[in-house]
Amino acid sequence: MADASPPSEPVEVRLRDLRLGSGPVEIVARVLRAERREITRSSDGGRRSLLSGLLSDGTATVRFTWWDPPREGVERGDVLRAVAPEVREFRGRTELSFGWKTRVGPASEAELPVVRPEEIPSRGLKDLTDPMEGFRVVARVVRVAERSVTVGDERRVVYDGLLADGGATVGFSAWVDFRLRSGEAVEIVGAYVREFRGTPQLVLDERASVRRVEGTDLPTPATVLDAPPVAIAQLEDTGGAASASVQGVVVGLLPPSGLVYRCPRCRRSVQDGTCREHGPVTGIPDLRARLVLDDGTGALTVNADRATTERLWGTTLEQVLSGLRDRPDPAAWESSLLEAVFGRRLRVRGSATRDDFGVTLQPDTVEPAEVDLDASADRLSARLGDGRR
């Protein structure tokens, strides 16, 4: 590497300031993720090893590729100094490539650039789009719940919830326990945005930091959760929402609704005792309802779980199972469910997603909706003009 003589001395820059085609640079950053691979050259079949992953210095996170890296000793969390890396761009995002010209060595925490919080741009939740990082948000924790997931062979706890500011409500997923409590106002630095089922979601991992703030101008959880219903056409238009409330009339049911059997391993519905994923299984009986809710501007599907289905139907899973002997036809049960729900006026709140078949709402709450007849009559009377009063 002795002859790696760049035309001018490398300048130390932060990852946020990396630009294509600028002079030689030097960076200090922490390894967030690193993965080793070997590729085979098509020309001569020779093998070449590489290490790729993500680097962050607190101002931005960039993907890196390190050709012919040291055999060992590069781990997640290490701080590296790279002199004269090659700056590239892939799909609009800046990347670094460490080749034979690049000198890479360990560095200390103290060498990482000092980033003052005020240097990081502040963003409103409504401006978050995938991909986005290197920003801070100030928001209210509307709701947070613990969930256990399997990542590879590892069980991990994720903290899922909702954040709201004056402009929008977005879902978040925290892979680290930041001890978030619903109702508190927080400033989050170092999170990134990822699209989840068509809507942007904030992801907090080891890089993120959370600070409690006053947040007096932020909406309360109650205002967010009790927000007035929106037109279903609006959800069809915008493509979904982390938290949306709609009000409409049940005009139909989509299959499968009523009694279903689920795979004991993956909870998918089982057809003829066979799970798509796990082959022949003994299905576990369950109730569900896929309600078509229509508000006159549009229609969406509400996926009601067993508890909600039982409540709307007035029939429990046990009652259905014990009644099967007298009434073995599943279609008859579905008819009975449709009779119970058809025409019901419901207010439903949950997360909405859109696909080719329309909008689906995963409900958090399903409540009967009341219409204030007196107030409406006054309003409509005024609109109709010189009729009554």
Added chain:
Amino acid sequence: MTGRETAWRVFARELEASLEPERGTGERATSYVLSPFGARMNRVLLAGTLSTAEPVGRDETPSFWRARLTDPTGAVAVTAGTFQPRAMEQLRAGSGSRTVLVVGKVNLYHGRDGTAYVSVRAESLRDVTETEERAHYTEALEQTLDRVDLVDRLARGEAAAPREVGFVPPPWVVAAAESLRRYPSADRLQFRRDLRPVLGRIVGVASSALVPPAPPSVQVRRDPAPSPSTAPTAAERAEESLLLEFLDQVAEASLDAYADRRELLARVGAQGLGTDRAEAVLTRLEDEGVVEEPVVGKLRRA
């Protein structure tokens, strides 16, 4: 996006005044009936007083039933046939008049004298309480006035959704513009007057005190003229047979003997029959009475 057809909130008066058929985009797309007041309806949600159902035709086992639904603005025929067994049962249930909520598909017939009249083929109906009826009228009146206001704004050359109005559903804007084009001389002021009796019902005046007004006169300009339907080509027949073959397969494999609409579309999609085409073929098969959808999203042979 191939969403579900919205159930428009309308009153009988608006249906009585609806004379214009509409085809969606694409060959053999969903059919609509266009009203003069900003509704482009494939499906509607109605409430009113339903008369005893009567069989249509003189068969010993009637396969088609018709009842009359009256609301404070007018009346409309509600029908159901053997191909909608549940709706037919509900339509025939009980005698004497009762208050119901109906969701159904709008049909436009042209009689031999050229008169167009609208009926609603019931998909589902149920008896409702007076409070439920009033809640429905409240919503239907609010939305009907919203739509007429929208047509008025477009007629004056104003923005469809000015700031003070807020969000206006994009399908409403499309419908309103088309209403204005196809019914240039519709009397919207008279229509607003025709809606007034609804208010009495909302505040709880007994229905017997209200007499529906006389049918409105709406001048219609046909533009373009309705085109006669043509016989399907060999290629269209081939698509139909592919669709029916898969419908049978999906229905056979399902627990309830119905074919799931989504699954069917996915299967024929894998055979190269795209969703739009397949939907069009399905619509035609449904119109011809070959295939029926007794439960939303569930298909079977009629």
